[in-house]
Amino acid sequence: MNGILNVLKPPGMTSFDVVAYLRGILKIKKIGHTGTLDPGAAGVLPVCTGKATKAIEYLSDKDKVYRAELLLGVSTDTQDSYGEVIREQEVKASVEDIEKVIKSFEGDYSQLPPMYSAVKMNGKKLYELARSGIEVERTPRKVKIHFINILSIRGNRVVFDVGCSKGTYIRTLCSDVGDKLGCGGHMGFLVRLKSGSFDIKNALTLEEIKETAEKGNPEEILTSIDKVFSDYDKIYLNEKDKKRFLNGGFVTLGKYGKFALTQKVRVYDKDGAFLALGEAVLNKSEELSLKIDKLFV
Template identity: 60%
Template sequence: MDGILNILKPPGMTSFDVVAYLRRLLKEKKIGHTGTLDPGAVGVLPVCIGKATKTIEYLTDKDKEYRAELTLGISTDTQDSYGNVLKKCDVNIEKEEIYKAIMSFVGEYNQIPPMYSAVKVEGKKLYELARDGITIERAPRKVAIHSIDIVNIKDNRVIFDVVCSKGTYIRTLCSDIGEKLGCGGHMSFLVRTRSGSFKLSDSLTLEEIYEFSKDNSIEDKLLPIEKVFDDLERIDLSDVEAKKLINGAYVKLKGENYKKGNIIRAYDDKGKFIGICEILPIKGSLLLKIKKKFG
C-alpha cells in the first residue's frame, strides 16, 4: 500500500495512537503521521503509508488551519482545558479590545513552546519534565500567523479560525492573547480543519477506515502521493526527458516562465508522477534537477 489517508483524529487519542491502530489494522509497518495533534484536539491528521512516508518531511512543513475556542479569565498549566487551573480572573473587557488584542498576533511573532509539549531540550521532551514538576526556560521560536478570522465573541469565550505556519501552538496563542488582555486565558476547544491540501471535509473516521479494511476497499481511499505537492507548478516531460531526470541527469527547460530556485512537480509522458525537482541556473540556462524521486 502506497498513499495517504486523511484521518479525522478523534479526541482522547494521540497521533501516535492513530498510527499504531492503523499499523495493526492494515498490517503495514511503514506508516507515519505528518504533524502531532494534542490528545484532546480533533481534526485532520494525514497518515502516510508505504512510499508516501517519503513525503512526511514536506507535508509537515505545510501551513495548518484551525478553529479554536479561547476562554478568557482562566489560566491553566497546560494552556488548555485538560490542565490544572493556575489563576481565575473576572473578565470585563469590551469586544473591541478583545478583537484588537487577537488581531495584533497576525504576522510573525516569537512564541515560547509550552512545557506540556513534545519539543525536545537536551534530548528530553518538555512534557516529561513537566510531569516531574520541572519547569525550564524555553527559547522562543518564530512562528507565522497568516490570518485570524473571529467567528464569535460572547461573554468570556471567543471562537476564531486561524491559518498558521508549522510549529505554531494554538493553545500558546490563546494563552498569549489572555496575557496581553491582562486576564489570562486558555484554549478550551480545537479542531484542525486543514493540513496543507488535506481538508476536514474530506477526512475519514477510524470507524470508516475499519469498515473499508474489512470489505477490502481501503486502497480505493488512499490519496496519491503527489497530492502533497498540489500547490507546486506542474511540468510534463517527454519520455527521453523523464528518463534523464530519473537517472539523475539535468533537463534543460524551454520557455521563460520558470524561475531559478523554484520547486516543481514532474510527470512523464504518460502522466505518472516522477517527483519534485529544483530549477537551477547553470551556464546561462535554467536546468531541471530531481530533488526527491517518488516514481
C-alpha cells in the same frame, strides 16, 4: 498502498495512537503522520503510507487552520482544559477590548513554546521535563498568524478560527491573549480544520477507514502523493529524458517551458505517472536544468 489518508482524528488519542491503529487495520509497515495534534484535539491529520512517507517533511511545513475556544479568566499549567488551574482572575475586558487584542496577534508573532509540548531541548521533549516538575528556559520562535476570524464572544468564552504557519501552538496563543487582556486564559477545545490542502470536509473517521479496509479496497480512499505539490508547476518528460533524470542526470529545461532557478516542479513521465519532485538548477554549462529533489518511484 502508496498515498495519503485524510484522517479525522478523534479527541483522546495521540497522533502516534492513530498511526499505530491504522498500521494494524491496513497491515502496512511504512506509515506516518504529518504534524502532531494534541491528544485532546480533533480534526485533520494527514497520514502517509508507503512511498508517500517521503512527503511527510513537505506536508508538515504546510499552513494550518484551526477552530478554537478561548476561556478567559482561568489559567492552567498546560494552557488547555486538561491542566491544573494555576490562577483565576476577573474578566473586566469589554467585547471591543477582546476583539482588538485578539486581532492584534495577526501577522508575525514571537511565541514561547509551552512546557507541555513535543519541542526538544537537549534531546528531551519539554513535556517529559514538565511531567517531572522541571521547567527550563525556552527561546521564543517566530510564527505567523495569517488571520483570526472571531465567531462568537459569550461572557468569558470566545470561539475563533485561525490560519497559521507550522509550529504555532494555539493554546499558547489563547494564553497570550488572556495575559494581554490582564485576566489570563486557556484553550477550551481545538479542532484542526485544514492542513495544507487537506480539509475536514473530506476527512474520514477511523471507523470509515476500517470499514473500507475490511472490504478489501483501502486504496480507493487514498489521495495521490502529487496532491501535496499541487501548487507547483508540472512537467512531462519524454522517455529519453525520463531515463536520464531517474539515473540522477540533468535534463535541460529549455524545451519544456520557462522555469526559474531553484523552482520546484512536479515531474511526470509521458503517460502521466508521477515520478518525483524536481528542482531547476544550473548544470556545468550554465544551462537551466532539472535535477531530482525527491524521488517517489
